[in-house]
Amino acid sequence: MPGGPKNEIRKTVSQIKDEGLGRSDKPDWVTVKASISFIKTDTFCYTACPLMIGDRQCNKKVTRSGNSRWQCDQCNQEFEECDYRYLLQAQVQDHTGLTWVTSFQESGEEIVGCSAKELYFLKYEEQDDVRFAEIIRGSLFREYLFRLKIKEEIYGDEQRVKITVVKADKVNYSAESRHLLDLILRICPS
Template sequence: MHASGTFVILVVQNARVGYFNGKVIIISAPTSFEINPSIPEADPLRLRGVLQQCLDPHSSVVHSKNNQYQRISIASILQRLSIVPETIETTIAVVLRFIKEDQFYYTTCPLQFNDKECKKKCSKLAENLWLCPRCQTQFPECNYKYLLQMKLQDHTGSVWAKAFDEVGTKLLSLSANELYILQYDLTIEKTPHSILNKVMFKHYSFTALVSTDTYNFERKIKVTINKVQRLNFEDESTYLLAEIARMGATA
């Protein structure tokens, strides 16, 4: 019923709540179930389910002029993963609300490994001396790669996400090495703060890999950005008009 898109209320009696990779309900012989019960306590849940299906579907696909345009809201992602732990790849249209500036990079090995750059995270031994755990080699200078911690927001809520080097370079139009050097170049007015500020509070379309992880018996949402582009407002308008038409048909 749930897989077909029907909102389902399941009442469980005589069960025990436990923890294994998140919360689980443990059933036994006395456990009983009832689907969509006609009890007063179920009415608020039933109303909430109807509103969510009308206003906030898990995923919507419309046909734009160029190709299919898919949207999923932040609230839908959080709701979906709270029900079924899984890994999904999806597109979200959001405002980039905040980027942490204190550590926007990590250090990597610049040496060659199997005929390509190693890129393994390295550690600092002393001033101008770094060590790669993979190459087991010391070197005087390291490379810098992006590790952006960003807060994304749409009309349904907000979520923290991470973006690595390829996405960070496209988003900021600078490599992590170049942005790192700006911290110490006093001859120009550009600073990491000014560069990061330029991309905040703008609309983007992010392709994200979203999964769940359990830490201290609490389920956490993990969002990793794989692709980024400025929001195409023609496609966005097509999506919004389709949503308005769908809501009118169900009203």
């Protein structure tokens, strides 16, 4: 599949806003070729409930209880250990502009290259600011094909378009070249 799935809708960053994507009842799903120009590092992950409910993990935010255990208000239980899950807020840009996106666990790992737990311990337990900064810098300005879910949501009394990274694939330049050649051939058939 040169360039990606056949049903993929390619857009630029500026088209997301210009075309009002995410403002209908259903989310818009698009692919954007872009790079990350900034990652918020103060809140890159959260502590999550490890409890399995059926075949799914709870993943709700947990807080420290007085006895150095983790408390999940959703499950009303305490745990010795918690999970660490990505909640990356990043700025992505292409040749047309930039926008903010949110990446959760799997796409966060694809972007950063390590688990949220590893990055958390590096920053807060080992306090290795140099290594932490190297990992974050290493995630910047690499081109990805971002599979995005764009949906308008209400925060408080304000409506905002939320862009979530569902998948972040490093650009395969051979496949990307074939994709661009296919586009050129559609416009200028020989």
